[in-house]
Amino acid sequence: MADLRGWLLDLYADEADSLVLWLLAEDGRRLRLTQPFPLTFYAHGPFPRLRALWRFLQQQPVGIQLARTVRQDLFAGPLDVLAVTVSNPAWQPRLFRQITRCFPDLTYYDADIPLGLRYAAVFDVFPLCYCAVEVDDSGRIQHITPLESRWDVSPSQPPLRLLTIEPNEEPAHREPSFLWLDDGRSRRQVPLQPLPLLLASLHATVRRVDPDVILTRFGDTWLMPLLLKSAQELGAEWFNLNRDEGKAVIHRQENSYFTYGQVVYRGQQVHLYGRYHIDQHNAMMYGEYGLHGAFEQARVTGLPVQEIARKSPGSGVTALQMQEALRRGILVPYQKQQAEGFKTAAQLIHADRGGLVYQPTLGLHEDVVEIDFVSMYPSIMVRFNVSPETVGIENETSEHIPELDVPVDLSRVGLVPRTLRPLLVKRIAIKEQLAGLTALDCRTPALKARAAALKWLLVVCFGYLGYKNARFGRIESHEAVTAYGRDCLLRAKEAAEDLGYEVLHMYVDGLWVKKAGVNKNEQARPLLDEITQRTGLPIALEGIYKWVAFLPSRLDARVPVANRYFGVFQSGEIKTRGIETRRHDTPPWIAQVQLAMIQRLAKVPTGRPLASAVPDLIVFLRQQIDELRNGRIPLPHLLVSQRLSREIGAYRVPSPTCRAAMQLDAVGKPRRPGQRIRFWFVRGKAGVHAWDLPVVVETAALDTERYTTLLLRAASAILQPLGIEETEVRQAVLARAWQMPIPMSHDHLVTWAST
């Protein structure tokens, strides 16, 4: 017998040992422990069919216990169900597949719950949780007790060992020749060839370092498959990157799937046992919050680190709801795995016309106050108890939703608010900690990452509420949230107007308002307090703009566009929406020039007209175009990156992306729908040159005309609020003052052109 303390690293089902847990013990040992962990799922249906299932299960060779019982369905209340308890969780998936084949007509519950969630629901122990464990001499867990909660704001830090592996080239682009290996103490190169040596070297390094995390670039899509294939071909059975050497790695195939109006590509994946492999390039949200964010999401959701790192936060929300249901004894309906919704609140707002969108007052405005409701939709769900099972329930506690005349039951806290409240509370607590730290504090990056990770869980939860296929989704609850949202925004507008503000714009959860004399942060305080008082929702000051410009539609200059603007806060921070800098398909050069133009405008001293910067901007644009024509813009800065939305054969119009993908196809580098294709615009018939082609593009071949047009278009978005039209920008930049007069209708330009 031994009493241990340490952090839970990994947990999975095992044919021989039922449940395997890896513990990072306080003394630094990594221990493989085991535990019996029987699990139960349920079937519901006509009695004769349940009896048939009972007989079928009695004949199975594996250890199964059967019982008739009553369980709660979230909507239908108590249900008569057959409880099927499997003594080893490793048998459950195969057994369940068999059952659904033979009894497709029955309804199943708790049948596809990730093991870690069940474990968290039973023991309150989650990935990276610090816990106390009592084990017998054969490593079997007798007791396990958490020493911290998943809602702790400052969790203990497991001393994880990290090994970073990355190739010297991007494999889809150029054949790499060596790997960079970094164990935190030294960084060294390992040649890729010869392969037997590479296998031996990596195997030895992983044995020696014994990392808890192998962090790679292109590990999923290139390195691991390459290693596995080589090991197989060379008969190198000793090669194993798992900590649990009795296991083969999990290799999942690539796929493209359609979700919410776009194709998403998910590269193949390689997961390890006993340690984590995370490929930064195949981790959907990794760029948003990194390793600390992935750890935070694993902690609160209970999903394995390797899963949550690669998935969208949508799966995390589902996990949170499942765990909440498990803890409360509510049945979790079985369904085939969903494509994860990568649909943020704003997407849905657009899609469903749910959010309130105003037309902004066009043009340039000074001293504009922007205020935003904090996590508006989650806050509404918690504040007004919006949940699929509470909406539409009339009783003496019910409150009616504005506009909809639909009641909401307030007699019990709904599943969704119960799930969300601790997330909101934890995020606010982390943000409060952050507020007390400087940007240079060593704790700041991790806290920021964790706040962002929680924010993302909150953002996507709204989508899941109304998603018709979500387990606990219901469209009525979704409509309820947007109705409350519109109501709150209108109340905010009234509050602002009552306090003497002019409302310039409103967008879903934000307001842009202005009042003479209000240009300091603390002056907005009464407005914030008034709005919170009238709506019951927290609202925060985003900032006060020195100036902000709301842009019109490019197709009709009289029509405002809800989300096309740029501005500069008093802090000097720039905010842009809807313009080229924000688009992922804008070549970096154009995005940088556009941003540089805003930066130059931001430097115009208060009191001087912004238009005074125009001559400088025109000179700047001329210089940039000269650089382009002289081939001095670095080639990567001119790359366009667009997502391939379908197979190339399915295109009816050969878009530039399609043509670039065809070029790659022709050289044996096919690309899948959902993958990004990078290319240059070049002169000639094809018009494009794919970045991943073996032939490097000639600078002379670049379509400078096209890049010039794109640049001037981006520039004119910035100059438009200063009263300069695109044709005028074009003439001013391309025509040389000493060659021809510049026909300008604006005084400042005429003055400048004549000098």
Place this chain on the structure above:
DNA sequence: TACAGTCGGGG
């Protein structure tokens, strides 16, 4: 001119 194809969003 018609319409096909791509993007954003959230902070």
Place this chain on the structure above:
DNA sequence: GTGTACGACTGTA
């Protein structure tokens, strides 16, 4: 296996 918003805008024919 997963299921197709919507408006703004650009590019092709």
